[in-house]
Structures are given as C-alpha cells and as structure tokens.
Amino acid sequence: MVRTARRTQWAEDREPPLAATSDRPAIDTPLVRRLVDSQFPQWAGLPLERLTQAGADHVIHRLGGELSVRLPRYAGAIGQARKELTWLPRLAPHLPLAVPEPVAVGEPGLGYPWPWAVTRWLEGEPATVEALGDSHETAVALAGFLTALRRFEPVPLSPGIDRTADSLHGRDPATRAAIAALDGVFDAGAMTKVWEAALDAPAWDRPPVWVHGDFHTGNLLTRDGRLSAVIDFGGLGLGDPACDLMIAYTLLSADSRAAFRAALGPDDATWTRGRGWALATGLNAYTFHAATAPRVAAQTTRQINAALVG
Numbered sequence: 001m002v003r004t005a006r007r008t009q010w011a012e013d014r015e016p017p018l019a020a021t022s023d024r025p026a027i028d029t030p031l032v033r034r035l036v037d038s039q040f041p042q043w044a045g046l047p048l049e050r051l052t053q054a055g056a057d058h059v060i061h062r063l064g065g066e067l068s069v070r071l072p073r074y075a076g077a078i079g080q081a082r083k084e085l086t087w088l089p090r091l092a093p094h095l096p097l098a099v100p101e102p103v104a105v106g107e108p109g110l111g112y113p114w115p116w117a118v119t120r121w122l123e124g125e126p127a128t129v130e131a132l133g134d135s136h137e138t139a140v141a142l143a144g145f146l147t148a149l150r151r152f153e154p155v156p157l158s159p160g161i162d163r164t165a166d167s168l169h170g171r172d173p174a175t176r177a178a179i180a181a182l183d184g185v186f187d188a189g190a191m192t193k194v195w196e197a198a199l200d201a202p203a204w205d206r207p208p209v210w211v212h213g214d215f216h217t218g219n220l221l222t223r224d225g226r227l228s229a230v231i232d233f234g235g236l237g238l239g240d241p242a243c244d245l246m247i248a249y250t251l252l253s254a255d256s257r258a259a260f261r262a263a264l265g266p267d268d269a270t271w272t273r274g275r276g277w278a279l280a281t282g283l284n285a286y287t288f289h290a291a292t293a294p295r296v297a298a299q300t301t302r303q304i305n306a307a308l309v310g
Contacts, residue, residue, distance in 0.1 A: 024074050025112055027059045032069055039106050040118070043067065057234065062121065067103065071116040080234035081105045081117035087236060091210070094152050097145050098122065098221075098229035124221030124228050129251060129302070131225065139256040141227045143263035146244055150209040154238050168242070168273060169199060171280045178283035185286075190308050191279060198276020201269040204240035213237050215244040216281075217251040217299075241266070245274025246281055249306040250299075257306075279307040 029050050037044040046064030057077040058070040072078045085102040092099050101120035108114055132138040179191045212219075213235020221229040245266065248257045261271060282303035290297035 025114075027071050027073065027112070029061065031110060031112060032059070032061050032071065034110050035071075035106055035112060035116070036063065036069060036118075038109065040104065043118075057232075063118070066121050068119050068121050069106075069116065070119065071112065072114050075114070077234060078114040080232075081115045083236060084117065084119070084233050088233060091149070091152055095145060095148050095230075097141070097227065099233070100231055122221065122229055122231065124223050127217050127220035127222050127227065127251065129217065131222065132220075132227065133251055133253045134256055136256055136259040138227050139252055139260035140263045142247055142251075143260050145230060146212075146215070146241070146264060149212065149244075150241055152210050154208055154210065168240070168276060168280070171284075172199065175280045175283060178287045181287060182283065186304055187308065191283075191304075194279050194307060194310075195276055198273050198279070201272040201276075204242065204270065204273075208238040209241050211235075211237055211239055211241055211244050213243060215247045217247070220247075220251070240270075240273065242270045242273035243277050245271065246278045248274065249278035249282070250303050254306075254309065275307050275310060278303060282307060 029048060032050075033048050036048065043063060046067070048069070049062045051060045051062060051068075057074075057080075058072055060071075061069045063069050070081070072080070081102075082105055084100060085105050088099050088102055092101070100122055102117060103120060104118040106116040106118065175195055176192075179188050179195065182188070182191075212230065212233065214232060215230075219230060219232045220227060221231060223229075248260050252260055266274070282300045285296060286300040286304065290300060
C-alpha cells in the first residue's frame with residue numbers, strides 16, 4: 001500500500017467532517033481541483049483523488065502518480081506549507097531518512113482562505129508498534145535521525161521557526177486537569193509523580209537545537225519492513241530536544257527504548273523531560289478522543305502506561 005506524507009497523530013485519528021464551521025472552511029475535491037487547475041495549469045490534466053485517512057490538520061489528495069496536495073483544515077495549521085518549503089530542502093541532505101519534498105505553495109483563492117502545499121508523493125506504509133516496536137534496528141535509526149537533525153546548524157531568527165524550549169511548562173494546567181479527570185482510569189498518583197519530575201528536572205541550558213516537534217509513530221513510514229521516512233514537519237522548531245523523545249513511548253518497547261536511549265545518549269534531565277512529554281501528549285489525546293475512538297484509546301493507553309513504567 002502507498003501513503004503520502006500526511007498527519008496521523010493519534011489525537012486526530014478520526015476523519016473530521018469537511019463541512020464548514022466557524023473556524024474550518026469547507027474543503028471538497030471540486031474545490032481542490034479548481035485551485036490546482038487555476039494556479040498550476042501544468043497539472044490540470046492529472047487525476048485527483050482524496051485520501052480518506054489524512055488526519056485532522058490537512059485535507060490531502062493524491063495528484064497524479066507523483067504529487068500530493070495538502071490543504072490546512074484550520075488556522076493553526078496554515079504555517080506548515082511555507083515552513084516545509086523553506087526548511088525541508090535544507091535539512092533533507094543532512095538526514096538519514098527520507099522527508100517530504102515540497103514542490104510548491106498554493107495561494108488562497110476561490111473562497112479558500114490560506115496557503116496550501118504540493119509535495120512529492122512519498123511511498124511507504126505507516127509504522128506500527130506490531131512491526132517495529134521491538135526492533136533495536138529501528139531504535140538506533142530513530143536515534144540517528146534525531147542526532148542528525150540536532151546537528152544541523154540553527155539559524156538565528158529563522159523564518160517561520162518557533163522556539164519551543166518552554167512549552168513543557170505551558171502544558172502544566174491542562175496536564176494536571178487531565179490527570180484529575182482520568183483518576184481511576186490510570187493511577188493519578190503515579191502520573192503526578194512522573195509529571196512533577198519532568199517539570200522539576202533541570203531545563204535545557206544549552207543552545208537550542210532543531211526538533212521535529214511531533215515525533216510519534218503516526219509520523220513515520222516504512223518500506224520493506226524497515227523505517228524509511230519521517231513526515232509532517234509542522235512542529236519543526238528550535239529548542240529543547242526532550243519533546244522528540246516522545247517516540248520512545250509511542251512506538252518502542254522497554255528493550256528497544258533502552259537501545260534508543262543508549263544510541264541517542266540524552267542526559268538524565270532531558271530523558272525525564274521527554275517522559276513528561278510522552279505523558280502529557282498521551283493524556284491530551286486520551287481526554288479528547290478516547291470516548292469516541294477505540295483505536296485512539298488503545299494507542300494512548302499504551303503510551304501513558306509506557307510513560308508510567310519509564
């Protein structure tokens with residue numbers, strides 16, 4: 001099966017309706033067809049097919065055999081097209097796994113209000129815990145990718161790039177509320193202990209480094225049973241690398257997690273903050289989606305329990 005670069009975060013695993021709401025424009029295939037044909041007439045003759053499981057940030061269509069078209073669903077996702085166009089061509093030569101290849105950014109038009117993206121079609125199967133969770137090879141490959149990403153020289157005042165070093169503390173109110181709400185589903189005392197340890201851990205006190213910002217199982221692709229690509233760089237930023245350690249708890253088993261930690265070599269404080277990131281993001285996903293999405297419930301339950309085990 002072939003997939004394009006798309007967002008599949010577990011918190012967004014359901015396919016949202018496409019009808020317009022107060023903050024989401026109506027997006028359908030005829031609109032995408034008109035946008036492509038009017039702005040990129042060289043692709044007007046290519047077939048267009050909507051992907052039905054593209055996540056909640058973007059509506060994604062396959063365009064011909066080599067391209068995909070991604071339209072943000074809401075205002076919070078509108079910066080990704082230009083960010084990826086600016087930065088992924090610079091980062092890609094330095095990374096050991098494939099990343100999306102931006103081709104063009106479309107402009108607002110025909111009633112659609114935001115920039116949108118055209119990228120090369122990226123082949124691969126979505127990564128799964130069943131296929132890769134116990135793989136030490138995968139663990140080492142993930143560590144190698146993060147190491148290479150962090151080594152890329154940060155650029156002062158990088159356009160379109162956020163600084164993310166303080167965002168763990170920004171999640172404190174919502175995380176504590178989720179812990180209280182889910183007491184009885186999970187061990188509230190254990191969750192509080194993990195969370196407070198993450199907040200109390202020494203902060204990242206070195207120069208900010210590049211982070212993917214949303215480094216979880218849903219943003220990985222495989223080919224022939226091996227990790228092949230990392231997608232969805234909407235959260236790309238500069239800051240504390242702890243946020244990217246979430247992958248240790250969303251994908252890896254205890255043994256492969258240990259291999260990942262050994263290969264990556266984070267200090268204890270960064271590892272502790274990363275565990276907090278995994279707990280916070282898992283709780284957020286579970287709180288908002290588990291009641292109506294059994295798959296989200298199963299995936300985030302695994303993530304939360306892995307964070308509690310450590």
